Amino acid sequence: xxxxxxxxxxxxxxxxxxxxxxxxxxxxxxxxxxxxxxxxxxxxxxxxxxxxxxxxxxxxxxxxxxxxxxxxxxxxxxxxxxxxxxxxxxxxxxxxxxxxxx
Numbered sequence: 001x002x003x004x005x006x007x008x009x010x011x012x013x014x015x016x017x018x019x020x021x022x023x024x025x026x027x028x029x030x031x032x033x034x035x036x037x038x039x040x041x042x043x044x045x046x047x048x049x050x051x052x053x054x055x056x057x058x059x060x061x062x063x064x065x066x067x068x069x070x071x072x073x074x075x076x077x078x079x080x081x082x083x084x085x086x087x088x089x090x091x092x093x094x095x096x097x098x099x100x101x102x
Contacts, residue, residue, distance in 0.1 A: 007033055011080045011083045019075030027082050034086020039094065046091045053088040056081030 011033045018026040041049055060078035064070045 004037055007037050011037070012080070015079035015083060016076055017081050019072045026079065030079055030082040031086040031089075034083040034088075035090050036086075037083075040086030040088025041087060041091060046095070049084060049091060050088045053081060055086035056084055 011030060013022065014026065014030060014033075017023065018030075023029070038049070056077055060074045060081055063074040063077060066073060
């Protein structure tokens with residue numbers, strides 16, 4: 001199993017567990033894991049990752065309307081959105097770098 005796959009699995013597990021228990025600096029951890037993982041995303045998936053980051057963060061609060069479990073589901077999706085946002089930031093910064101490098 002590659003480092004990136006392990007990074008992804010750890011990120012998803014942290015996102016799920018973080019919805020149920022308090023993990024100090026969880027948001028920062030997920031963003032940093034996303035920043036690291038974003039460097040290995042193939043060019044054909046860049047738009048998909050950026051759109052996913054926007055959609056996950058924007059729509060996470062909608063799940064709060066589901067009785068009993070909505071708060072937890074919203075937390076999981078919001079945490080996944082943080083991870084995807086980190087990856088999206090890396091993608092955008094790498095694209096800017098590639099555009100201006102000689």
